[in-house]
Amino acid sequence: MSLPAPWTPVCRVEDIPVLGSRTVRRPVGLDVAVFRNAEGGVFALLDRCPHKGGPLSQGIVFDQRVACPLHNWTIGLADGCAQAPDEGCTPRFAVRVADGLVHLDAGELATHATDLTRPVAGPPTRRRESA
Amino acid sequence: MDMRAQPRQRMKLVMVGNGMAGVRTLEELLKLAPDLYDITVFGAEPHPNYNRILLSPVLAGEQTLEQIVLNDWAWYADNGVALHAGFEVTEVDRVKRLVHARHASGETLSAPYDRLILATGSKPFILPIPGKELKGVLAYRDIADTQAMIDAAAKYRHAVVIGGGLLGLEAANGLMKRGMRVSVVHAAPWLMERQLDDVAGGLLLQSLQSRGMNFLIGAQTQALVGGEDGRVKAVRFMDGREVPADLVVMAVGIRPNTALAEAMKLHVERGIVVSDTLQTVTDPRIYAVGECAAHRGIAYGLVAPLFEQGKVLATHLAEFGIGRYTGSLTSTKLKVTGIDLFSAGQFMGGEGTDEIVMSDPGGGVYKKLVIRDDKLVGACLYGDTVDGSWYFKLLREGRSVADIRDKLMFGESNIGDTGHEGHHNAAAMPDAAEVCGCNGVSKGAICQAIKDKGLFTLDEVRRHTKASASCGSCTGLVEQILMATAGGDYSAAPKLKALCGCTEHGHQAVRDAIRDRKYLSTAEVFAGLGWRTPNGCATCRPAVNYYLISTWPKEARDDPQSRFINERCHANIQKDGTYSVIPRMWGGETTAAELRRIADVVDKYRIPTVKVTGGQRIDLLGVKKEDLQSVWTDLAMPSGHAYAKALRTVKTCVGSEWCRMGTQDSTQMGKDLERAMWRMYAPHKVKFAVSGCPRNCAEAGIKDVGIIGVDSGWEMVIAGNGGIKTEVAQFLVKLKTAEEVLEYTGAFMQLYRLEGWYLERTVHYVARVGIDHVRRRILDDAEGRKALWAQLQAALDGEPDPWFEHEKAALDTRQFIPIEPTAVEGSAA
Numbered sequence: 001m002s003l004p005a006p007w008t009p010v011c012r013v014e015d016i017p018v019l020g021s022r023t024v025r026r027p028v029g030l031d032v033a034v035f036r037n038a039e040g041g042v043f044a045l046l047d048r049c050p051h052k053g054g055p056l057s058q059g060i061v062f063d064q065r066v067a068c069p070l071h072n073w074t075i076g077l078a079d080g081c082a083q084a085p086d087e088g089c090t091p092r093f094a095v096r097v098a099d100g101l102v103h104l105d106a107g108e109l110a111t112h113a114t115d116l117t118r119p120v121a122g123p124p125t126r127r128r129e130s131a
Numbered sequence: 132m133d134m135r136a137q138p139r140q141r142m143k144l145v146m147v148g149n150g151m152a153g154v155r156t157l158e159e160l161l162k163l164a165p166d167l168y169d170i171t172v173f174g175a176e177p178h179p180n181y182n183r184i185l186l187s188p189v190l191a192g193e194q195t196l197e198q199i200v201l202n203d204w205a206w207y208a209d210n211g212v213a214l215h216a217g218f219e220v221t222e223v224d225r226v227k228r229l230v231h232a233r234h235a236s237g238e239t240l241s242a243p244y245d246r247l248i249l250a251t252g253s254k255p256f257i258l259p260i261p262g263k264e265l266k267g268v269l270a271y272r273d274i275a276d277t278q279a280m281i282d283a284a285a286k287y288r289h290a291v292v293i294g295g296g297l298l299g300l301e302a303a304n305g306l307m308k309r310g311m312r313v314s315v316v317h318a319a320p321w322l323m324e325r326q327l328d329d330v331a332g333g334l335l336l337q338s339l340q341s342r343g344m345n346f347l348i349g350a351q352t353q354a355l356v357g358g359e360d361g362r363v364k365a366v367r368f369m370d371g372r373e374v375p376a377d378l379v380v381m382a383v384g385i386r387p388n389t390a391l392a393e394a395m396k397l398h399v400e401r402g403i404v405v406s407d408t409l410q411t412v413t414d415p416r417i418y419a420v421g422e423c424a425a426h427r428g429i430a431y432g433l434v435a436p437l438f439e440q441g442k443v444l445a446t447h448l449a450e451f452g453i454g455r456y457t458g459s460l461t462s463t464k465l466k467v468t469g470i471d472l473f474s475a476g477q478f479m480g481g482e483g484t485d486e487i488v489m490s491d492p493g494g495g496v497y498k499k500l501v502i503r504d505d506k507l508v509g510a511c512l513y514g515d516t517v518d519g520s521w522y523f524k525l526l527r528e529g530r531s532v533a534d535i536r537d538k539l540m541f542g543e544s545n546i547g548d549t550g551h552e553g554h555h556n557a558a559a560m561p562d563a564a565e566v567c568g569c570n571g572v573s574k575g576a577i578c579q580a581i582k583d584k585g586l587f588t589l590d591e592v593r594r595h596t597k598a599s600a601s602c603g604s605c606t607g608l609v610e611q612i613l614m615a616t617a618g619g620d621y622s623a624a625p626k627l628k629a630l631c632g633c634t635e636h637g638h639q640a641v642r643d644a645i646r647d648r649k650y651l652s653t654a655e656v657f658a659g660l661g662w663r664t665p666n667g668c669a670t671c672r673p674a675v676n677y678y679l680i681s682t683w684p685k686e687a688r689d690d691p692q693s694r695f696i697n698e699r700c701h702a703n704i705q706k707d708g709t710y711s712v713i714p715r716m717w718g719g720e721t722t723a724a725e726l727r728r729i730a731d732v733v734d735k736y737r738i739p740t741v742k743v744t745g746g747q748r749i750d751l752l753g754v755k756k757e758d759l760q761s762v763w764t765d766l767a768m769p770s771g772h773a774y775a776k777a778l779r780t781v782k783t784c785v786g787s788e789w790c791r792m793g794t795q796d797s798t799q800m801g802k803d804l805e806r807a808m809w810r811m812y813a814p815h816k817v818k819f820a821v822s823g824c825p826r827n828c829a830e831a832g833i834k835d836v837g838i839i840g841v842d843s844g845w846e847m848v849i850a851g852n853g854g855i856k857t858e859v860a861q862f863l864v865k866l867k868t869a870e871e872v873l874e875y876t877g878a879f880m881q882l883y884r885l886e887g888w889y890l891e892r893t894v895h896y897v898a899r900v901g902i903d904h905v906r907r908r909i910l911d912d913a914e915g916r917k918a919l920w921a922q923l924q925a926a927l928d929g930e931p932d933p934w935f936e937h938e939k940a941a942l943d944t945r946q947f948i949p950i951e952p953t954a955v956e957g958s959a960a
Contacts (some may be wrong), residue, residue: 017943019692021665024950031949038666041506045617055708058696060669067669068695074669085584085595109952113750120737122753 007103012035013042014100021057021066023047024104029114032093033057034102035077039065042102043077044095046113048096050075050088054119091116133394141169144448145218145230145244147391149174151183152421152437154202154249156941159445161210168451170212171242173232173516177217179204182617184434186277190305196274201585212921213475215240216589225414246448249392249403251430253385253422255641258293262355266362267890268379271302280380284309289376291315291366293321293352299382302334303344314374315347316352316366326474330490331497331513337523338495339472347374355379387423387430402430407455409444420681426456433461434717435588453663460636462523473519475507477501480767484508496542505533517607518542520589531901534861543607557611560807566608570603572707574612581616587614601855609611631670635664638674645678651687652679667693674889677776680812681884684926691941695772700757701933710759710793711752714768715809718801718821719747720782732765746780746818748773757947763934768932772809776890778817778880781805782830786823786840793841797823800869804838807873810930811837814887814896817880832860836876841865846873849879851904858894864910871947878909878919880928 002009003011016022022030024044032055033047043063045072051127054070068088074083081089091113096103105112134643148151149172157170160725174180178200185199207214218232218240230242244878255270265425267283268278283290284306292303295317307313315322321332322339336346351369355376358364365373387402397413398404402425409424411417420428421437431437436459443456462475476709480486480501487500494514500508500522506529510522521543525532532539560566562575580586580596592609593600599609607831627633636644641660654673667675679687691699697832702710716725729749733741740752748771763770773779781804784790786797801821811817820831821838831837833853837860839846844867851860864881866872882905897905909916933940 008952011950015945015950017692017945020943020946022945022950024952026952034950053708054706055704058700058704058708060672060695061692062666062668062672063664065668070671070706104952107283119707121705121709126739126753 001099003096003098003103004022005130006096006106008106008109009101009103011102012018012100013097013102014024016042019061021061023055023057023061024109024127026109026114028110030111031055031057032109034059034095035066037061037077038048040093041077041095043103044093045075045077045080045115047118048090048116048118049073050082051086052089053116055118056090058076065100142169142245144168144248145241145242145926146172146248146250147223147230147374148172148248148250148252148421148423149176149178149180149214149216150250150252150421150435151180151201152252152441153248154180154417155438156201156248156345156420156444156448157210158251158441158562159213159580159588163445163449165210168246170210171230172207172212172214172367173220173230173242173243174214174216178274178340179207179214179216181274186271186274187301187305187539190277191304192305195276204274206582220391223391225395228416231900232340237682241445244416246418248420248448248718249397249411249417249423250421251388251391251423253430254388255381257381258352258383260352260354262363263381265355265357265379266360267377268355268363268381271298271380271382272385275829280306281309281379283378283442284311286311286402289314289375290376290378291376292379292380294382294384295319295346296325296346296382296384297323297773298385299380299619300339302380302382304339304342306380307344308340311378311930312345314367314376315339316347318328318349320349320353320554322346322348323472326511327478327513328499328511328835331377331472331474331511332497334492334513335470335472346853348796349702356432364410366487371461377918381955385422385432387425391420399425399427401425402435407443407457408447409440409456410447418448427458429458431459431461435459438587450536451663453661460527461524461759463520471512471516471519472521473512474510475519475523476507477503478509478511478844480509485790487536489540500539502532502536507529507532507537507539519956520540520607520610528899531903532818534898534902558610558615562609567596567598567601567605568610570597572596572598577609577612578616581613586613595733600939630674631668632673633667634660635662636660636858641675641824642678642682642886642888645682647676648741649683650679651683653690653693671694677725677814677889681814681926689941691943698776700756700759701770701772701940702754702756705752707753709753710760711754711773712748712754712762713748713771714766715771715772715804715805716748716768718781718798720802721749728768732762736762744773744780747782748780757949759943760947761771769809769932776813776815778808778811778813778819780804780818782820782834784822784824784828786821793823793840794842795823795830795845797821797838799841800838800845801829801868801871803873804876807877808923810932811880811884811927813884814889815892817883817893819876828867833857834858834860836879838872838876847872850893850902852892852894854892856960860899862899863902863905874916874920875909879905879924881919881923882908884923 010024021033021035023033023062032044035043047055049056049068049074054068056066058069059066065074067074073086080092093108094105180202182199182201188194197236222231228244233239255272269279284600289730290306290313292299292594293316295315303313303315320333321329353369356365356367356731357365363379365375389399391398392403395409402931403419403423405419405424405426409418409420411419420440422432424847440456443454448452484503489498496514499511507525512519560574564574566574577596584595586592599606630638656675676690676693680689697703702712735774736758738751744750744752781801783801784800787793817835819836820829821836822829822831823840827839831839835849846865847863848860849863852858883893931939933942
């Protein structure tokens with residue numbers, strides 16, 4: 001049984017690897033990364049490091065944190081904030097688990113932090129295209 | 132006050148002493164367990180905690196008292212610490228667990244404790260001579276002494292400093308800068324005899340004399356002579372001489388302040404005797420930390436070991452019950468502006484030691500390195516100290532310097548190219564000058580961070596500024612800046628570097644335990660070795676995973692979640708979150724069919740950049756993660772492992788097949804090596820090259836293994852590197868046949884796989900164990916060599932290509948499929 005609106009089921013808990021993550025697509029904006037720690041806790045953050053926009057979903061998960069794959073900043077899964085002395089936070093998304101199903105808030109999926117982007121890479125022609 | 136709900140009564144923690152080591156302990160404790168204790172601190176001085184090391188710059192007028200405060204009054208209030216400044220503890224009742232203290236005004240106070248920290252520091256030693264109680268006779272220890280010296284300098288002319296050690300010379304320098312005529316009395320034959328040898332001591336003497344300081348070397352003080360006003364007026368020596376003195380500063384040494392501990396009947400020997408957990412051996416409720424504590428017979432006087440102690444003590448007070456302090460090695464620098472000196476270890480030499488000496492008295496430079504059994508055991512530097520930290524590192528690691536002995540004297544920058552543009556004097560650099568080229572950190576930014584954030588150690592500067600955190604070649608400069616800005620006692624370091632903050636064990640200890648106790652999973656390692664964290668961190672998990680699979684191939688299970696993303700998805704992550712794909716091209720050769728497939732893949736998946744790599748392969752950049760599997764399938768070429776700590780490229784020249792100069796078939800040799808060793812995980816990436824003649828077009832001299840064809844066979848060189856520091860590979864052996872090349876290369880690789888520390892390239896591995904060790908294992912021991920080569924072949928037999936054998940390679944393919952929430956109905960693929 002999935003939860004009533006606005007909660008949207010996205011996957012089962014076991015679809016996320018232990019100490020790993022999956023990405024959830026959105027119609028607008030960057031993906032949401034859903035993480036699972038060793039104790040079975042599920043967390044959701046915008047898939048974007050506050051440092052240089054790295055995809056946090058690709059990082060190594062430990063305890064209740066994830067290490068960004070680009071420059072190894074450590075981000076708290078519960079609060080989305082960088083571990084001191086680094087500074088900055090990534091937007092959090094509300095998560096609820098019911099009957100083994102992971103739910104995100106449909107309103108948040110549609111509108112939360114949709115303005116944030118990833119850095120652009122590649123030759124100048126490509127940069128212009130994506131600008 | 133913290134008004135949060137308290138589930139249980141807080142314990143009472145009382146600290147006697149309000150100095151650097153003690154307050155640092157509280158800071159560490161508050162980070163770990165902010166709500167565990169009600170904390171009360173008694174400090175004899177009427178000040179909050181300040182940086183005692185910086186009293187010398189204050190005396191010299193280079194800094195103010197306000198600038199050296201470390202924890203202001205607000206810090207105590209904000210953290211709920213009750214500070215009784217100006218209260219001297221008079222008695223501790225261990226039965227009733229009560230601390231009694233008295234203020235100079237006569238006011239008394241008592242505080243009960245559950246746990247007690249003694250952080251009473253040390254006391255200056257006062258010579259037992261007539262006149263020591265006269266007005267104008269001071270020690271040099273605290274703010275009051277410093278202030279008294281500053282006041283005296285404003286009124287009087289003649290100062291005598293007794294003691295030409297570190298503290299005495301800093302005092303003399305400060306008084307001279309404040310306009311006094313200063314004489315230094317020193318009983319030993321040369322200055323700073325505990326830190327310098329006679330030559331360096333002589334250079335220091337000359338330099339200070341030329342600044343106008345007077346010296347009475349070898350003079351024995353007999354008495355201090357007072358005037359009618361009760362103030363000192365002269366110093367009299369054994370030989371009858373007298374020197375005028377309106378101010379006498381005694382700086383003949385410090386002693387751990389143990390009077391209170393002795394009155395409490397605690398075991399005292401040199402200092403308050405503590406265990407590796409800083410607990411006193413007499414009373415388990417009482418701990419001692421800092422200069423007053425004697426750990427394994429040593430009472431430390433430098434900041435870094437004391438902070439190390441504080442950290443360990445905090446974990447025990449926080450009831451984590453982890454961490455042991457096992458002692459520190461220390462080094463010395465002098466804080467007199469414009470004079471650079473450094474010493475560490477057995478700088479005086481002695482039986483069984485060799486000395487390498489460079490002496491340029493005219494240029495004011497002197498360096499002495501002391502070597503025993505091919506290891507650096509001591510160093511004494513004067514005038515040019517930029518390599519001090521490097522020598523200190525070699526000393527601490529105790530590694531063989533046989534292979535670099537001839538270059539040792541000329542410093543780290545002469546071993547490869549360290550790339551800090553020849554800067555070796557941080558003081559002379561402008562604020563805007565770049566210190567760390569890797570992370571773009573200027574000198575000004577480092578100074579700013581040290582001042583604003585109160586940093587003391589190299590590690591802290593690295594964490595806050597990233598300076599010297601990448602390649603490390605600017606470490607010496609950063610340490611100089613740290614010394615000039617925060618004070619000079621930073622450079623002592625724990626003897627053994629832990630793998631990461633999750634454990635106290637170093638790389639070698641973890642490797643050994645995995646082998647000796649046959650651990651087969653990260654969980655077993657973490658449990659067996661008492662990891663402090665539930666599942667490690669991004670530093671230790673990949674290291675432990677590598678140690679497991681390299682030590683127990685086919686038995687230990689590879690854990691993809693403990694691997695960096697590149698090794699988890701078998702491609703190289705780029706700054707925008709896309710990936711690069713490099714297929715394997717054996718020996719750098721390709722075919723029209725392969726090139727057509729590559730071109731088709733580029734078109735089909737709209738890959739934005741195609742680049743020829745330095746390793747003679749083709750790199751496809753900007754591949755979306757969800758396309759990776761299809762790209763691999765369409766390419767139908769093996770994984771190039773360009774993303775892994777594994778064998779990457781084998782670069783070859785065309786060799787005798789085509790080249791008019793070629794003497795050997797280098798391309799075939801390269802292909803054979805690559806086919807024999809691809810899929811080989813290693814502590815770090817591995818690159819080979821094979822050249823067909825000594826012109827060496829494949830640049831084999833800067834590879835982990837380089838093979839160079841000569842008319843009569845092949846020369847094998849190892850441990851080269853073309854990275855941050857260009858390191859030329861070292862000659863290992865000359866071989867006759869291709870079979871031998873495979874065997875020797877494979878054996879060296881297996882040795883490196885078994886003995887290298889994670890993220891240690893072959894150049895650093897060989898530097899650590901010594902090329903002689905490699906020679907013994909690979910050249911002298913034929914049986915051992917064959918066994919290593921057989922081991923490697925057995926380990927690689929049947930290893931999967933992760934691009935095609937997903938299940939065998941434990942590839943979690945779910946990662947390539949993003950979840951579309953609209954498509955979810957109870958489950959997602």
